[in-house]
Amino acid sequence: MSNVRKTIRDLAGYVPGEQPQQGKLIKLNTNENPYPASETVVSAIETAVRNLVRYPDPVATGFRLTAAPILGVDPDWILCGNGSDDILTILTRTFVDAGNTIRLPYPSYTLYRTLAAIQGATAEEVAFNDDWTLPTAFRTGDGQLRLVLLPNPNSPTGTVVSREEILEIADSLPCPLIVDEAYADFADFNCIDLVQENEKIIVTRTLSKSYGLAGLRFGFAVAQPQVITQLLKVKDSYNCDSLSLAAATAAIRDTTWLAENVAKIRVTRSRLQEQLAQLGYDVIPSHANFVWCTHPEQPAEEIYEYLKANGILVRYMKYPKWQDGLRISVGSDEQMDACLSLLEKR
Amino acid sequence: MSNVRKTIRDLAGYVPGEQPQQGKLIKLNTNENPYPASETVVSAIETAVRNLVRYPDPVATGFRLTAAPILGVDPDWILCGNGSDDILTILTRTFVDAGNTIRLPYPSYTLYRTLAAIQGATAEEVAFNDDWTLPTAFRTGDGQLRLVLLPNPNSPTGTVVSREEILEIADSLPCPLIVDEAYADFADFNCIDLVQENEKIIVTRTLSKSYGLAGLRFGFAVAQPQVITQLLKVKDSYNCDSLSLAAATAAIRDTTWLAENVAKIRVTRSRLQEQLAQLGYDVIPSHANFVWCTHPEQPAEEIYEYLKANGILVRYMKYPKWQDGLRISVGSDEQMDACLSLLEKR
Numbered sequence: 080m081s082n083v084r085k086t087i088r089d090l091a092g093y094v095p096g097e098q099p100q101q102g103k104l105i106k107l108n109t110n111e112n113p114y115p116a117s118e119t120v121v122s123a124i125e126t127a128v129r130n131l132v133r134y135p136d137p138v139a140t141g142f143r144l145t146a147a148p149i150l151g152v153d154p155d156w157i158l159c160g161n162g163s164d165d166i167l168t169i170l171t172r173t174f175v176d177a178g179n180t181i182r183l184p185y186p187s188y189t190l191y192r193t194l195a196a197i198q199g200a201t202a203e204e205v206a207f208n209d210d211w212t213l214p215t216a217f218r219t220g221d222g223q224l225r226l227v228l229l230p231n232p233n234s235p236t237g238t239v240v241s242r243e244e245i246l247e248i249a250d251s252l253p254c255p256l257i258v259d260e261a262y263a264d265f266a267d268f269n270c271i272d273l274v275q276e277n278e279k280i281i282v283t284r285t286l287s288k289s290y291g292l293a294g295l296r297f298g299f300a301v302a303q304p305q306v307i308t309q310l311l312k313v314k315d316s317y318n319c320d321s322l323s324l325a326a327a328t329a330a331i332r333d334t335t336w337l338a339e340n341v342a343k344i345r346v347t348r349s350r351l352q353e354q355l356a357q358l359g360y361d362v363i364p365s366h367a368n369f370v371w372c373t374h375p376e377q378p379a380e381e382i383y384e385y386l387k388a389n390g391i392l393v394r395y396m397k398y399p400k401w402q403d404g405l406r407i408s409v410g411s412d413e414q415m416d417a418c419l420s421l422l423e424k425r
Numbered sequence: 426m427s428n429v430r431k432t433i434r435d436l437a438g439y440v441p442g443e444q445p446q447q448g449k450l451i452k453l454n455t456n457e458n459p460y461p462a463s464e465t466v467v468s469a470i471e472t473a474v475r476n477l478v479r480y481p482d483p484v485a486t487g488f489r490l491t492a493a494p495i496l497g498v499d500p501d502w503i504l505c506g507n508g509s510d511d512i513l514t515i516l517t518r519t520f521v522d523a524g525n526t527i528r529l530p531y532p533s534y535t536l537y538r539t540l541a542a543i544q545g546a547t548a549e550e551v552a553f554n555d556d557w558t559l560p561t562a563f564r565t566g567d568g569q570l571r572l573v574l575l576p577n578p579n580s581p582t583g584t585v586v587s588r589e590e591i592l593e594i595a596d597s598l599p600c601p602l603i604v605d606e607a608y609a610d611f612a613d614f615n616c617i618d619l620v621q622e623n624e625k626i627i628v629t630r631t632l633s634k635s636y637g638l639a640g641l642r643f644g645f646a647v648a649q650p651q652v653i654t655q656l657l658k659v660k661d662s663y664n665c666d667s668l669s670l671a672a673a674t675a676a677i678r679d680t681t682w683l684a685e686n687v688a689k690i691r692v693t694r695s696r697l698q699e700q701l702a703q704l705g706y707d708v709i710p711s712h713a714n715f716v717w718c719t720h721p722e723q724p725a726e727e728i729y730e731y732l733k734a735n736g737i738l739v740r741y742m743k744y745p746k747w748q749d750g751l752r753i754s755v756g757s758d759e760q761m762d763a764c765l766s767l768l769e770k771r
Contacts, residue, residue, distance in 0.1 A: 080624060082571065082600050083655045087519050092658035098480050100487075111478050124474050124668070128467050131640035131672075132457050134444050134633070141446075161507050161642075164661040172543060173433050177523055190662075197518060197659055225428065254428050278426060287480070294477035294667035296507075309429045312438035313543055315510040316536075321640035322470070322668050326477075 086177075086199045093193035096394055104387075105414050108394040110234075110262070110369050112291035113411040114343070117336040119329040120292065127325035135321040138311070142319075142328045146299070149331060150271055155304045158311065159327075161318045163261060163285040163298030167194055170257055170281065170300070171226060172313045175200045179225040184213060186235060186398040188259070191228045200225070206401075211238035218251035227252055230259040232266050235396050235406040237365025245270055249277045255306075258282045262367035264289035264341050265348070271301050278303040288368055289341055290330045297327040344368050348409045354419050373404040377425065389421050432523075432545045439539035442740055450733075451760050454740040456580075456608070456715050458637035459757040460689070463682040465675040466638070473671035481667040484657070488665075488674045492645070495677060496617055501650045504657065505673070507664045509607060509631040509644030513540055516603055516627065516646070517572060518659045521546045525571040530559060532581060532744040534605070537574045546571070552747075557584035564597035573598055576605040578612050581742050581752040583711030591616055595623045601652075604628045608713035610635035610687050611694070617647050624649040634714055635687055636676045643673040690714050694755045700765050719750040723771065735767050 096109035139159035147154040160166040167190070175181060177199030183191045185204035195202040203224075205217045217227070227248070232239050240248075249256045260282050263269040274280050281302040287293035297319065300310065319327075330336075351370055355362045360372040373379055383395035383405060391414075397403040407418065442455035485505035493500040506512040513536070521527060523545030529537045531550035541548040549570075551563045563573070573594070578585050586594075595602045606628050609615040620626050627648040633639035643665065646656065665673075676682075697716055701708045706718040719725055729741035729751060737760075743749035753764065 080601075080649075080652050080655060082520055082625075084518075084520060084522050087655055087658055090658050093662060095480075095483055095662040098482060100482050106479070109480055111480065114478070115475075116477055120477070121474050125471065127640075128470050129461075131462055131466070132460070132637045133452070134441075134455055134457065134639040135642070136446050137441055137444060161511075161666075162661065162663055164663060165507075168661060172430075174428055174430060176430055176545070199522070255426075279428075291478045293480040293663075294473075296481070296663055296666040303426075306426050309426060309433055312433055312436050315508065315514060316439060316441040317508055317510060317639075317642055320507075320642040320666070320669060323666060 086196055090193070090196050093190050097392060099392070103390065105391045105410065105417055107408040107410050107414065107418065108392045109293070110288055110367070110408045111293045112288060112340065112368070113414060114291055114340055116291040117330055117333040119333050120326045123325040123329035124322050127322050131321060133321070135317050135319060135324055137316050139319055139324055142324055142331070145328050146331045149334065150301060152271065152274070152301055155307060156274065156301055158300045158302065158307050158314070159319050160298050160300070160314065162287065162296040163259070163283045165318055166283050166298045166300045167257070167259070169310050169313050171195070171198050173310055174255060175225045178223070180223045182217065182220065182224060182227040184217065184229060184233065186401050188230050188234050211236065211240070212244060213240060213248065218248045220253050222253065225254050226257065227254060228257045228259060230261065231270065232262040232365070232367040234262070234367065234369070235371045236363050237367040237369060237371055238363060239266055239366045242268060242270055242273060245280070246273060246276060249279045252279060255279045255281055261285045261288055264337065265344060265368045266366035274301050274303060278306060281306060286327055286330055289337060291340065292326065292330060295323050295326055297323045344409050347412055347415055351407070351409060351415050351419070358419070358422055368409045370407050370409065371404055372407065373402055379404045382422070382425070385425060386418065386421060391418050391421060432542055436539070436542050439536050443738060445738070449736065451737045451756065451763060453754040453756050453760065453764065454738045455639070456634055456713070456754045457639045458634060458686065458714070459760060460637055460686055462637040463676055463679040465679050466672045469671040469675035470668050473667050477667060479667070481663055481665060481670055483662050485665055485670055488670055488677070491674045492677045495680065496647060498617065498620070498647055501653060502620065502647055504646045504648065504653050504660070505665050506644050506646070506660065508633065508642040509605070509629045511660070511664055512629050512644045512646045513605070515656050515659050517541070517544050519656055520601060521571045524569070526569045528563065528566065528570060528573040530563065530575060530579065532747050534576050534580050557582065557586070558590060559586060559594065564594045566599050568599065571600050572603065573600060574603045574605060576607065577616065578608040578711070578713040580608070580713065580715070581717045581750070582709050583713040583715060583717055584709060585612055585712045588614060588616055588619060591626070592619060592622060595625045598625060601625045601627055607631045607634055610683065611690060611714045612712035620647050620649060624652060627652060632673055632676055635683060637686065638672065638676060641669050641672055643669045690755050693758055693761055697753070697755060697761050697765070704765070704768055714755045716753050716755065717750055718753065719748055725750045728768070728771070731771060732764065732767060737764050737767060
């Protein structure tokens with residue numbers, strides 16, 4: 080259709096990990112949680128389902144009041160969204176004009192490139208140093224640089240940038256620094272309190288990974304209130320539905336469930352890393368709920384195909400000028416045993 | 426924050442109708458359905474709640490396969506979204522660059538102006554003719570005109586533009602014509618089949634009004650497949666959650682529920698219109714689930730305040746150079762009796 084914006088016509092479109100809707104595959108390709116969500120989430124939804132005729136609260140008051148003391152911020156420092164995808168979209172639409180530049184590290188989350196393209200902006204990738212810190216080039220920029228995105232822990236590597244380095248980057252940058260903490264619950268630290276140090280730091284979170292609620296679509300941003308005020312203008316009025324608001328409120332309140340779930344996944348992650356190493360894989364120590372690995376002799380794409388043919392779906396990813404490799408989600412112990420046993424037979 | 430795009434800094438932000446989260450108000454201000462959704466919707470959610478750990482189907486296959494024969498189109502003519510707000514956002518991001526123009530009729534749905542502003546585009550309002558048809562100026566335009574939005578039935582008037590006129594407008598326009606059918610189930614006709622006649626016609630729908638599911642956030646667009654292909658690139662990957670997908674599929678399948686619900690609301694609408702007229706109000710005959718009315722002597726804002734003070738919330742709207750008046754949602758018969766009885770006492 081000729082009326083479509085040129086930037087959209089030229090866009091290939093982001094391709095998310097496969098989401099097979101049928102079949103009995105063990106699914107280790109999109110970092111979902113292997114364990115069902117807290118039972119309190121189910122109860123909250125079963126109550127909320129009785130009041131769907133009304134529009135939801137457009138500003139998620141219930142969630143924000145519950146989450147604020149848990150996160151250690153005031154309620155007006157929180158913006159809720161339909162998954163962190165929605166939050167990231169709101170952020171690009173708030174800060175980025177056509178012709179501007181968005182920066183991300185490399186290798187990292189390729190969705191950011193699509194978000195830049197939809198805004199008519201350029202995505203600039205800056206390679207990590209060998210020790211997974213970031214070079215000076217990541218923290219300098221002119222007026223065209225309007226947003227810097229840093230997943231922390233990073234995907235697909237599972238590596239982290241320290242709090243000190245994040246503060247230094249934000250201090251140097253001429254624009255906001257989005258710290259995408261989709262996986263932070265699996266790491267040893269997070270950066271939510273750094274939002275108070277510098278208004279350029281905006282932290283995003285999702286309930287898809289550590290809360291086992293990928294199907295719910297709920298995410299949020301933590302930022303200073305004068306930033307939230309601007310983001311609110313850009314979001315759709317009712318971007319969070321009544322069921323996800325009720326469920327997310329129950330989920331974030333159940334801090335015991337979260338702690339137990341994260342502890343289990345971290346134990347399984349350690350074991351997965353050790354056993355992959357024993358099988359001859361090169362493994363980057365991970366702070367997330369997935370592990371990036373390559374094999375010195377076996378091509379990653381062949382391993383991916385072999386596992387898929389045997390009922391296990393992992394993510395094969397190809398990063399030109401760096402590596403192609405496998406990103407394997409940390410599943411249950413049984414799922415890891417099935418995966419490792421197949422790899423051992425190869 | 427100085428890094429925010431100028432167009433966003435300058436934006437007042439769209440203000441949706443009041444959504445009081447507490448209290449016992451009779452709520453007739455945002456055109457919600459007075460009757461609870463089909464029980465099959467509740468069952469569908471209670472099943473889907475058991476599988477929230479997985480990401481939803483990014484392209485809503487189940488809904489599209491179910492809806493297609495009911496709508497009389499193929500499944501690849503349908504795009505699903507997080508409410509029709511999400512669909513309208515996707516449409517503006519697909520077609521409208523900064524500096525372009527979006528056209529809408531006047532008086533109409535003011536959200537379109539906000540969508541234009543967020544894209545850095547200009548909103549051009551063309552006044553309806555006295556008989557609620559549209560003047561020639563609505564169907565001409567240069568290369569800067571990138572999207573024309575027409576709610577049909579229109580809000581706040583409840584009036585309709587005929588199918589013949591819509592076809593003629595689309596034929597003349599240099600850009601897509603979005604026919605926003607949020608209220609079409611309450612009218613005598615709709616335009617979904619016209620999408621086959623002209624690729625510029627795109628119809629949008631919501632489940633918030635006629636399906637009683639405002640809290641769910643589900644809407645969709647019907648367009649030719651080459652248009653859908655472009656829209657898919659712009660939407661967030663997982664814009665519909667698992668619960669809303671299951672619920673929407675159950676809702677659209679229950680055609681009996683819809684027919685009965687719409688029939689009830691149309692009967693109540695007729696009665697509301699007649700009784701308002703008897704009380705001396707000027708009423709525009711409505712094809713939607715609300716009624717626009719004014720009173721020759723009583724200022725609309727005072728009536729709004731009077732009703733609110735007595736526990737009934739209607740929508741007071743002010744359209745410069747046209748009218749200010751009240752948009753009253755068609756509620757249950759009991760709700761209408763309560764409202765009419767208060768108006769009678771004034």
